[in-house]
Structure formats: C-alpha cells, structure tokens
Amino acid sequence: MRGYDIKKRVLNLLGYSGNAGNPSSTALMEKRCLEAVNQILADLKSEPISSLSEDIRISSAKTEALCYGTAMMLSLTEGDGEKNRLFTEIYNAKRAAALACIEHVGDCLPNVGAEQAI
Numbered sequence: 001m002r003g004y005d006i007k008k009r010v011l012n013l014l015g016y017s018g019n020a021g022n023p024s025s026t027a028l029m030e031k032r033c034l035e036a037v038n039q040i041l042a043d044l045k046s047e048p049i050s051s052l053s054e055d056i057r058i059s060s061a062k063t064e065a066l067c068y069g070t071a072m073m074l075s076l077t078e079g080d081g082e083k084n085r086l087f088t089e090i091y092n093a094k095r096a097a098a099l100a101c102i103e104h105v106g107d108c109l110p111n112v113g114a115e116q117a118i
Contacts, residue, residue, distance in 0.1 A: 003053065004052045043069065061094070065097070068091040075087055
C-alpha cells in the first residue's frame, strides 16, 4: 500500500473528498497528510516515508491503525472536534491491537496449592 492509498482512504473516512474546493485538493493537505502518516508510523514503531508515493510495508493490523490514526491527526488540524474524538477512540483500539503482537493466547490457571484453595 502506498501513502496515496492511505490518503485517499482517510479523506473518504473524513468525508473531505468529492467537493469542489475542499481541503483534500490543496498542496497544504498533501503536506499535512504526509506529516500525519509519519507521526502515526512512528507511534506504530514503523519506518517513516519521504513521500506519499512510497510503499508502506506494514501488517494489515498496523495499516488499519494507520488509516484511523491519520484521520485522527487530520481532523485535529482541520479543527473538526467531533470527528477527532471519534477517530481518536477508534485509533486507540486499533493501535493496541496492532502493537499487541500476541500470536497465541493459552488457557492456564495459576498454580494454587491445596492449602490455599481452602
């Protein structure tokens, strides 16, 4: 997935695409998007990109977190508080799942001696 793919998905999530004169068509939005993507990549412990045309090689869980985290950052820069609150909640949940790195959860009980069980 490339940075432009992330940008397109984020702008659709935010509802900023499809309107004439919207912020998604400006060079400033392009710069903000790259900065937001790199901030979230750093938070996800991944390598930054130098342009939106670069490939981003991360897991699918991190890709999901990246999309919602970038939406969170862009809604903040646009002053859209309601969307920022929503995307912050979603990003925090997706970030936790992406960084958990748990491959297998085993069922186990703590070792309880007979004298403790009484």
